[in-house]
Amino acid sequence: MTKKIALIAASAASMTLAGWAAHAGDPAAGETQFRQCRACHMITAPDGDVIQRGGRVGPNLYGIIGAQAGAVEGFRYSDELVAAGNDGLVWDRENFIAYVEDPTGFMREFTGDARARSPMNFQMRSGADDMYAYLATFSD
Numbered sequence: 549m550t551k552k553i554a555l556i557a558a559s560a561a562s563m564t565l566a567g568w569a570a571h572a573g574d575p576a577a578g579e580t581q582f583r584q585c586r587a588c589h590m591i592t593a594p595d596g597d598v599i600q601r602g603g604r605v606g607p608n609l610y611g612i613i614g615a616q617a618g619a620v621e622g623f624r625y626s627d628e629l630v631a632a633g634n635d636g637l638v639w640d641r642e643n644f645i646a647y648v649e650d651p652t653g654f655m656r657e658f659t660g661d662a663r664a665r666s667p668m669n670f671q672m673r674s675g676a677d678d679m680y681a682y683l684a685t686f687s688d
């Protein structure tokens with residue numbers, strides 16, 4: 549009897565934890581998932597410390613959360629993303645998740661141009677909230 553109550557209490561606690569993780573995102577899971585981004589992105593701190601090795605097809609993602617879109621110095625963006633940043637696009641949670649799940653769809657919606665295309669030729673199928681939590685650890 550006592551055992552059963554303890555079990556119920558334990559499962560209620562783990563459900564609460566799972567619910568919290570689903571909402572907040574799990575940075576450790578995001579770190580593992582970064583292998584999906586590595587072909588095109590690295591994470592390099594301003595002091596040159598390489599946190600994640602990666603390609604240069606896309607910009608360095610250090611500090612990207614909370615940053616204006618299209619603004620990493622030295623990276624050649626699409627004109628659309630630079631314009632979106634100048635129009636106020638910032639990588640908050642909602643925008644980041646929508647973008648990495650469907651960059652072209654996001655750009656079409658944000659610009660109102662049904663023929664806009666994103667050069668980020670990749671879609672995250674799951675775990676975008678975990679990726680957000682991971683990348684947020686490199687922002688203030």
Ligand code: HEC
Pocket residue numbers: 581582584585586587588589605606607609612616617618619620624625626628629639644648666667668669670672679
């Ligand atoms: C096939 C290459 C490729 C892959 C894989 C890729 N990206 Fe990108 N990403 C790009 C390119 C290219 C851009 C620049 C888009 C533009 O100029 O409009 C970009 C832009 C971004 C931006 C906007 C950056 C800014 O400065 O505004 C974010 C955020 C981003 N990527 C996150 C990710 C994450 C997270 C992953 C992995 C889950 C990922 N990308 C995987 C190529 C890629």
